[in-house]
Amino acid sequence: MAGRTLYDKLWDAHLVKQRDDGTALIYIDRHLLHEVTSPQAFEGLRLAGRQPWRVDANIATPDHNVPTQKRAEGIAGIMDPISRIQVQTLDDNCEAFGILEFPILDARQGIVHVVGPEQGATLPGMTVVCGDSHTSTHGALAALAHGIGTSEVEHVLATQCLIQRKAKNMRIMTRGRLPEGVTAKDLALAIIGRIGTAGGTGYTLEFAGEAVQALSLEGRMTLCNMSIEAGARAGMVAFDDTTADYVRGRPYAPRGEMFERAEAQWRGLVSDADAIFDAEVVIDASALEPQVSWGTSPEMVAGISGRVPELSAATRPGQREGWEAALRYMGLEPGMAIKDIGVDRIFIGSCTNSRIEDLRAAAAVVRGRRVASSVLQAMVVPGSGPVKRQAEEEGLHEIFLAAGFEWRDPGCSMCLAMNADRLGPGEHCASTSNRNFEGRQGHGGRTHLVSPAMAAAAAVAGHFTDVREMVGSGPGGAA
Amino acid sequence: MKAFERFVGRVAPLNRANVDTDQIIPKQFLKSIRRTGFGDNLFDGWRYLDEGDPSKTPNERRINPDFVLNSPRYQGASILLAQDNFGCGSSREHAVWALEEYGFRVVLAPSFADIFFSNCFKNGVLPIVLDKDIVEEMFRFAESEKGLELTVDLAAQRLTLPSGEQVAFEVDGFRKHCLLEGLDDIGVTLKDAGAISDFEIHHRARSPWLFDTMR
Numbered sequence: 001m002a003g004r005t006l007y008d009k010l011w012d013a014h015l016v017k018q019r020d021d022g023t024a025l026i027y028i029d030r031h032l033l034h035e036v037t038s039p040q041a042f043e044g045l046r047l048a049g050r051q052p053w054r055v056d057a058n059i060a061t062p063d064h065n066v067p068t069q070k071r072a073e074g075i076a077g078i079m080d081p082i083s084r085i086q087v088q089t090l091d092d093n094c095e096a097f098g099i100l101e102f103p104i105l106d107a108r109q110g111i112v113h114v115v116g117p118e119q120g121a122t123l124p125g126m127t128v129v130c131g132d133s134h135t136s137t138h139g140a141l142a143a144l145a146h147g148i149g150t151s152e153v154e155h156v157l158a159t160q161c162l163i164q165r166k167a168k169n170m171r172i173m174t175r176g177r178l179p180e181g182v183t184a185k186d187l188a189l190a191i192i193g194r195i196g197t198a199g200g201t202g203y204t205l206e207f208a209g210e211a212v213q214a215l216s217l218e219g220r221m222t223l224c225n226m227s228i229e230a231g232a233r234a235g236m237v238a239f240d241d242t243t244a245d246y247v248r249g250r251p252y253a254p255r256g257e258m259f260e261r262a263e264a265q266w267r268g269l270v271s272d273a274d275a276i277f278d279a280e281v282v283i284d285a286s287a288l289e290p291q292v293s294w295g296t297s298p299e300m301v302a303g304i305s306g307r308v309p310e311l312s313a314a315t316r317p318g319q320r321e322g323w324e325a326a327l328r329y330m331g332l333e334p335g336m337a338i339k340d341i342g343v344d345r346i347f348i349g350s351c352t353n354s355r356i357e358d359l360r361a362a363a364a365v366v367r368g369r370r371v372a373s374s375v376l377q378a379m380v381v382p383g384s385g386p387v388k389r390q391a392e393e394e395g396l397h398e399i400f401l402a403a404g405f406e407w408r409d410p411g412c413s414m415c416l417a418m419n420a421d422r423l424g425p426g427e428h429c430a431s432t433s434n435r436n437f438e439g440r441q442g443h444g445g446r447t448h449l450v451s452p453a454m455a456a457a458a459a460v461a462g463h464f465t466d467v468r469e470m471v472g473s474g475p476g477g478a479a
Numbered sequence: 480m481k482a483f484e485r486f487v488g489r490v491a492p493l494n495r496a497n498v499d500t501d502q503i504i505p506k507q508f509l510k511s512i513r514r515t516g517f518g519d520n521l522f523d524g525w526r527y528l529d530e531g532d533p534s535k536t537p538n539e540r541r542i543n544p545d546f547v548l549n550s551p552r553y554q555g556a557s558i559l560l561a562q563d564n565f566g567c568g569s570s571r572e573h574a575v576w577a578l579e580e581y582g583f584r585v586v587l588a589p590s591f592a593d594i595f596f597s598n599c600f601k602n603g604v605l606p607i608v609l610d611k612d613i614v615e616e617m618f619r620f621a622e623s624e625k626g627l628e629l630t631v632d633l634a635a636q637r638l639t640l641p642s643g644e645q646v647a648f649e650v651d652g653f654r655k656h657c658l659l660e661g662l663d664d665i666g667v668t669l670k671d672a673g674a675i676s677d678f679e680i681h682h683r684a685r686s687p688w689l690f691d692t693m694r
């Protein structure tokens with residue numbers, strides 16, 4: 001028998017029942033909830049007179065519509081009455097059903113995908129779901145994690161299971177290491193640029209190879225986070241010492257002897273050497289440069305030294321029309337240099353890049369420098385309360401504030417602009433988030449996806465620039 | 480959920496690839512805690528010229544006359560014809576609620592994004608994957624003066640064109656059964672409650688650290 005992939009192993013370990021029609025019941029270990037996709041699920045439970053199957057498998061926190069300023073006022077500080085009701089409804093539902101929640105004023109509140117791993121609520125070997133497509137983030141811990149819709153949220157609450165069809169296996173194999181100044185975010189964007197936004201549809205991705213092994217767990221989360229932008233519901237990285245070191249000591253992680261027992265099991269969370277993948281993509285990580293998205297789909301990316309493509313370079317059916325529409329929306333000319341794209345706002349945050357190492361990387365660039373006068377706004381939104389406090393202990397907030405950045409409270413913020421933070425029409429934003437769809441960050445807003453260091457560099461320059469030419473020269477330098 | 484019966488419907492063509500859920504229902508409408516009220520804001524950014532917010536009614540909005548769904552000939556359409564990778568992006572089920580409330584019961588496309596695809600079935604909407612050539616041909620019909628009407632027969636897994644020409648389609652057996660019967664997934668799964676409990680006992684013995692944690 002051929003060996004099994006990591007995904008095969010996680011699947012097998014959670015298979016409750018295989019049905020004749022090809023679907024399966026998969027047991028869910030951890031269910032994360034937030035305010036936007038859960039109210040209708042709780043309502044459904046109530047209407048059907050059902051109770052949660054296993055309350056202790058759930059954890060909740062509001063993130064999408066929480067304000068990132070004047071947090072001390074709590075829910076009362078949410079200006080938009082509809083948002084306020086939604087956040088209040090999450091509190092009420094968690095209270096009514098006995099679900100552990102980190103509400104808006106809890107020190108542990110944050111973006112659900114930052115909070116889960118940080119608290120040890122997400123562990124290796126788990127199946128993790130959440131009514132949010134970026135649940136793929138948690139796959140960085142060698143977990144099977146993916147986003148679900150609201151009906152599935154209700155289904156998981158009521159049955160602790162999900163009806164699934166097994167996906168195919170795809171391995172993204174990196175060769176070599178990422179060069180200095182090129183990050184997990186750049187790798188994620190380059191992969192999507194290569195395979196396209198539907199390249200991973202129907203697959204579970206495993207990121208492997210030297211460059212991935214060398215990434216910190218935070219970097220692996222950034223990479224797995226964007227699996228969904230490549231069309232894959234789930235992405236994952238095998239368990240190793242980096243994973244073990246990250247998990248050890250987290251508040252909800254097992255301790256002492258129990259941790260050792262768990263770790264012994266987790267060591268098996270790797271693909272067997274003779275496992276067969278249905279597809280494999282090989283990426284030379286050592287040849288990558290920092291990436292910038294220029295269009296309205298995450299696959300529309302170029303290296304910082306590159307250009308917006310000429311329309312004549314389109315090869316796939318419909319690609320030319322797609323590029324034309326994107327360039328019109330973005331207000332860019334075919335063939336223009338990426339470095340000539342000016343930026344109006346800077347957003348450092350989101351579940352892709354709001355963890356401590358992201359903030360350190362950005363701070364290292366802005367240290368001793370100032371946000372360009374042409375930039376209207378530059379903001380840093382830490383991913384969680386603990387990230388914010390850690391950054392403040394390290395003095396990062398002072399570096400940002402001195403440079404002219406705003407230092408905000410944790411939440412999704414301008415990643416999707418459901419709260420008050422958003423772009424104006426026509427404004428270009430260097431954003432560390434994951435989606436550059438039309439209107440994502442505000443009506444008519446133009447999003448360019450970049451790494452935290454590249455966003456910081458753009459803030460200082462007022463346009464995109466190669467961060468590698470900034471670090472180590474003049475102010476900034478190693479933090 | 481209502482049982483999915485055979486019906487005849489008009490096709491509205493949306494000739495764009497990679498239509499994402501942010502386009503189907505923009506985020507400012509996700510703040511509702513209810514399952515209804517999304518139909519007026521389906522494709523909001525394309526359908527209207529002004530920026531929408533939940534407090535505005537459609538009468539107060541500026542209609543975009545160039546958007547295909549606003550054309551008089553596609554009023555009352557119940558079948559949406561789309562291009563590759565329809566429904567990509569976020570997992571918001573609100574996208575399906577909006578399509579359903581607007582009146583779409585079937586979406587035809589060469590390919591769909593995974594989460595959107597499964598969300599459809601939970602809400603009585605049937606997504607059908609068709610060959611690219613057939614989709615292109617349907618676009619030609621649907622965009623022509625006469626338009627296109629199809630008979631959708633889920634039980635027989637067949638679409639019938641006005642010419643009598645038939646197109647077979649695939650659908651997962653379990654999902655088909657649930658749609659035809661109007662069954663609720665949860666009820667079906669709970670029939671296996673015993674198997675779930677048995678699994679849980681075994682799972683807890685093997686990995687006790689997964690239990691009794693989040694309290």
Ligand code: SF4
Pocket residue numbers: 063064111112113132134350351352411412415416433434
């Ligand atoms: S940060 Fe953005 S992508 Fe992540 S969960 Fe929040 S809205 Fe979704």
